[in-house]
Every structure is written in structure tokens, then in C-alpha cells.
Amino acid sequence: GAGVSQTPSNKVTEKGKYVELRCDPISGHTALYWYRQSLGQGPEFLIYFQGTGAADDSGLPNDRFFAVRPEGSVSTLKIQRTERGDSAVYLCASSLMSVENEQFFGPGTRLTVL
Amino acid sequence: GQNIDQPTEMTATEGAIVQINCTYQTSGFNGLFWYQQHAGEAPTFLSYNVLDGLEEKGRFSSFLSRSKGYSYLLLKELQMKDSASYLCAVRDGWGGGATNKLIFGTGTLLAVQP
Numbered sequence: 542g543a544g545v546s547q548t549p550s551n552k553v554t555e556k557g558k559y560v561e562l563r564c565d566p567i568s569g570h571t572a573l574y575w576y577r578q579s580l581g582q583g584p585e586f587l588i589y590f591q592g593t594g595a596a597d598d599s600g601l602p603n604d605r606f607f608a609v610r611p612e613g614s615v616s617t618l619k620i621q622r623t624e625r626g627d628s629a630v631y632l633c634a635s636s637l638m639s640v641e642n643e644q645f646f647g648p649g650t651r652l653t654v655l
Numbered sequence: 656g657q658n659i660d661q662p663t664e665m666t667a668t669e670g671a672i673v674q675i676n677c678t679y680q681t682s683g684f685n686g687l688f689w690y691q692q693h694a695g696e697a698p699t700f701l702s703y704n705v706l707d708g709l710e711e712k713g714r715f716s717s718f719l720s721r722s723k724g725y726s727y728l729l730l731k732e733l734q735m736k737d738s739a740s741y742l743c744a745v746r747d748g749w750g751g752g753a754t755n756k757l758i759f760g761t762g763t764l765l766a767v768q769p
Contacts, residue, residue, distance in 0.1 A: 545697075572755060583659075583742050583759030584698065597756060632697065636755075642686065644757060646697035 543567070545647035547633050553653045554623055562618040562650045566635030573616050574644060575608055576632040584632055590616060591638065623654045657681050659760035661743050666766045667733055675728045675763045677743035686746040688757060689717050689728045693739045701741075702728065730765075738767045 546565045554560050566573050572591055576584035586600040590610045598608075605623075610616040620627055630651050634644040658680045667673040679687070686705040690698035704710055704719035704726060716729040730737055740762040747756050 574756065576757075576759075581761070583744070583761050584757070586756040586758065589756050591755075600756070638755070642688075642703050643700045644688075646690075646699070648697050 545633055545635055545645055547631075547647040547650050549650060550648065551651045551653075553655065555655050556623060556625060558623050558654075560620050560623055560652065562620075562631050562652070564616045564618070564633030564635075564647060566614065566616070566633070567645055568614075570635035570637055570645075571613070572636045572638050572644075573610060574634040574636075575616070575618050576634065578630045578632055578649070587618070620652075623652075625654050628652055628654045657745075657747075657758050659743055659745060659758060661741075661760045661763045663761065664764045664766070666768060667730075669733055669735060669767055669769050671733050672729065672731050673733060673765065675730075675741050675743075675765070677726045677728075677760060679724050679726070679743070679745050679760075681745045681747060681758055683747045684721065684745060687717075687719055687726050688744045688746065689715075689726075690742040690744060691739050692742055692762065698742055733767050735767050735769070738765060740764050 548563045574589050575587040578584045588608050589597040593613045605621045608618045630649040632649045633647045636644045661677045688703050689701040691701050692698040702717035709718045714731045719726045742762045743760040744757040
């Protein structure tokens, strides 16, 4: 079956603009995670959804970042008033809960803020 | 605080064995993961330890000592395609409303030479 997909694969925007990044998890996976990875670093946790609700959003850096998962499947990460420091690869992962240990990662969206 | 340490870079020879160490200090613990990440690609799952001891999976083995906050990944019969970054990650909690996020180290970049 299909893995986690993310669109777009690359996004270039200007400082101050608004961007949306989309994640399609593996069908049937109830848990969905967003991470951010800067060059030479490991992924940094942003937010975790269990179903439609955000179970843990402690990793969101500030109120410019927001994520939704209205129907418990596709998720959108929204960044307002982008800054150059937001440039990174944004990774989405999904997993089954309670049984499956592994988080399956998507290919990521490379965001560049000019 | 949350702290995961692993060497930044390692070099090994094709056909040899290499051990990548990881030490961690986290507020919660419910499992340690190793992921492989080739340049420009998503992390892919290698191994999972939640109890002390060694887990073997083909050419890859992973060890955990919870009392020492220590893990290692052992790669045998190295191949050129094993050149990648190896990420150590601790799961901060378990289901039932608690967070299930992964806290990653910065990764160890392994270069396999002929």
C-alpha cells in the first residue's frame, strides 16, 4: 500500500508570507506527527495528533505555527508570517496506536523562506 | 531536560563491523528507536528496544541498558549502501492520552569506505 505522502515536496516563499504544508498518512493510521529537521540535525518534534485532536502540541515554536486534522486523516501544517529561520524540511509521520511501535515517515517538504 | 548524545561522524571499512553509541537523559522513557536516513530522504525504521538487552535483526543489532541510559547500534558486514545518518530516538511516553513523540539525537553520519 501507499506510504505517507507530503505535498508540496519543495516550497519557496518570501518572508512574511503564509504557507500550508499537507500530509496524507498511511490509511488506517490514527496517530500523526509533524517534525522539523534542519541541516545536520535530527528531527525536532512539533505536534502529535491522535485522531482529530492534537494530543501534544508542545513542540510548536510559537503561535505562528498551527496544524489541523479535521477528519482524522489528512493534516495541514500552517505557518503564518514566515521567517527565514523557518527554513527546514518538515517531516510528517504516522503510526497505529497501542499496537504498532514504528512511526512511518513521509519524504518531507523542504521549505525555503527568502 | 531532554538530552540525547551520539557521535557526529564515523568512518568504517566495507565488510567490517561498526558500533554507534547513544546516551540519553529524558524526562520519560518508553522505548528507544534507531532510524537510518540517507541524504535527502525520509528516516526509515531500523530497530526498537524497550527492555534491556540485545535485539538482532539480520546485519543490524541494537542494545539497550535503561539503568545506564545507553544504547548502541551494531552494523555487521558493512556495505557501501550503509553510508547514511543513523538517528537515535527516545519515545517520551505511551498512548492513553500521553504523548507518543520521539526525541531525536542529532544523528551519526557513517561513511563506509572501500
